[in-house]
Amino acid sequence: MSEKSTRIGEARSVAASLLDxxxxxxxxxxxxxxxxxxxxxxxxxxxxxxWLDYETKGYPQAFGFHELGNCEVYAISSGRYDESAGTYRTLSLPEIEAKVYGAQVSLDSFSPVAVGAVKDFTEKRATEELLGNQIKLQRANKESYSSYKAIFVSLIAGLHNYATDMYLALELGDAAQDIFEGARNEIDSFVRAHCPKAAEKIVAINERIADDSVESRTAALTSCRRLLMTVADSLFPASDEDWRDAKGKLRKVGEEQYKNRLLAYMSERTDSGSNEAIIGSELEFLAARLDAIYEKTCKGVHVDVTAQEARLAVIHTYLFLGEMALLPREPLGNIDNIRE
Structure with a gap:
């Protein structure tokens, strides 16, 4: 088990314990x-x-909640910050808990019997003043307890929201991992059986993405194009004869027309026009992006590819292989899809 897997497993356990x-x-x-x-x-x-460090130690007098980044929402939604007034509570959570406890002790220690037991006062005014002060003190304790208790519960709810979001994110990660693991097994089997040379391209793409430079990202997308060409060479070798698609249109299926060759392979193994159209549109989108990168690099034009763009293109390429892996291994005998 990798260090990351161990860490994520521990995080899942901690999140569950925290919620409990x-x-x-x-x-x-x-x-x-x-x-x-x-x-x-x-x-x-x-x-x-x-955020949690501030909740533990207290907030500074001059503070902007935007500094909390993604956790700003937890601080604001829990009532730490009053947007309408533009003010916030600086007390730490342990300090607020202590305020709640102190007010609770004061309420518990108040005894009506002790008040009623005052019988030795000869002055009526003194007795009324004592009783009045006791009542005021009790009211103040109740208000203090109610106020700090409400704040405390609200801030604890913010912690609960954070723990819940983290736990669900970890669960989603597990579900996504299971889904992609299943897809990976299908793709790996497909590549080994039908286009083993594509495995080398996948490894090269991964290495270039890991390098994380503009040049390496551009090279990775160029490798994605070569990967699709390698897959097309294995599944539908280039031919000088045109291929007629389901609509009767003749398409070139030479060496450079890898997209048409992949479409031909799919068309021969798809009995649903809608499925073919969906997969075909995915290929059109992917090929257009990869071809544009390839043409610019061939002309010596600098291509500024962001890390996110590169990752998405690589993922789409890999998932497209998954689409191909799910197709039947043998043609369905569609008479419209024949070579001239």
């Missing part, structure tokens, strides 16, 4: 915060680490 603590446990909030910070560390979530 928030929903059922009587742990003090400082221990809950420590567990939340551990989750943020395992997830490499620097925004959460900063």
């Amino acid at each position: 603590d928030l929903e059922t446990s009587s742990l003090s909030v400082d221990k809950i915060l420590m567990r939340a910070k551990r989750l943020a560390r395992l997830m490499r979530d620097t925004d959460a680490q900063l």
Whole structure:
């Protein structure tokens, strides 16, 4: 098991434990915060680490909540920041918990029996003043408890929202991994059986993407084009004879017309026009992007390919191979799709 897999597995366990603590446990909030910070560390979530550090130690007097990045939403939605007033609470969560506890102790220690037991005062005014002060103190304690309790519960809800989002993200990651693992097995089997030379191209593409420079990203997309050409060579070798598509249109299927050759292979193995159209549109989109990169590089024109664009193109290329892998191995005998 890789270090990343171990870390993600531990993060999943911590997220589940954190949710359990928030929903059922009587742990003090400082221990809950420590567990939340551990989750943020395992997830490499620097925004959460900063946010939780402020929740643990308190917020500075001059602070902009945009500094929390992705965790700004948790701080604001939990009531830490009052957008209408433009103010925020600086007390840490442990300090607010202590305020709640202190107010609770004061309420519990108030005894109506003790008030009623004042019988030795000879002055009526003194008795009324004592009772009035006791009532005011009790009211103040109730208001303090209610106020700090509401704030505390709201801030804890922010922690719960964060823990829930992290747990769901980890679950989604597992589901996506299972889905892609299944697709990867299909694609690997397809490549080994029908176009083993394509495996070398896939390895080369991965190495160039990992290099993460503009030149390497451009080279990776050029390799994606070569990969599709290699697959086309294996599945539908180039021919001087034109291929007639389902609409009766003649298409060139020479060496450079790899897209038409892939379309021909798909058409011969697809009995649904809608499926063929969907896969064909995916190929059109992918080929147009890769061909544009290839033509510019051939002319010596600089191509500024972002890391995101390169990754998406590589993913689309790989998923297209998955589409090809799911097609029947033998032609369906579609008489419209024949070579002239």
